[in-house]
Amino acid sequence: MSTKLKILALSAIVAAMAGSSLAVNVKPEPARETYDPEPFLVELSRAQERERKLDAWVDELIQLESGGREDIVILDTNLRYSYGCLQYQAATFAEFQRRYGITGDIMDCDVQRRLTKATIIENPRNARHWFTSVYLKGLGEPEV
Numbered sequence: 001m002s003t004k005l006k007i008l009a010l011s012a013i014v015a016a017m018a019g020s021s022l023a024v025n026v027k028p029e030p031a032r033e034t035y036d037p038e039p040f041l042v043e044l045s046r047a048q049e050r051e052r053k054l055d056a057w058v059d060e061l062i063q064l065e066s067g068g069r070e071d072i073v074i075l076d077t078n079l080r081y082s083y084g085c086l087q088y089q090a091a092t093f094a095e096f097q098r099r100y101g102i103t104g105d106i107m108d109c110d111v112q113r114r115l116t117k118a119t120i121i122e123n124p125r126n127a128r129h130w131f132t133s134v135y136l137k138g139l140g141e142p143e144v
Contacts, residue, residue: 121144
């Protein structure tokens with residue numbers, strides 16, 4: 001390579017580094033991220049299936065606990081009253097309300113359902129709170 005060519009090449013490099021108008025301004029191609037929705041859709045489908053199974057389990061539990069009656073109050077074997085469709089005792093109901101931040105009346109079946117689902121999601125072994133229905137009547141622990 002001739003000396004003139006070397007000087008010209010070196011000048012172009014220096015100009016490019018200095019931001020001179022002699023430099024060729026080439027904009028880089030913006031990075032393109034690819035997004036594969038498949039893993040998200042699979043997990044969403046699994047979550048919906050778990051939710052469906054938990055709802056079905058709670059529906060069965062309601063039938064075993066109260067025969068589906070929302071207005072039922074029973075004096076339990078521990079000599080404490082159990083209330084509503086899922087037969088919550090007052091202390092347990094208050095504890096779960098504090099723990100999960102769910103408010104409402106103890107006789108409200110929707111509130112009881114939400115509390116029950118929250119406690120089961122936290123730990124499926126919490127099904128022990130409904131011992132007779134889950135273990136003696138054969139409902140079994142939920143699959144979540």
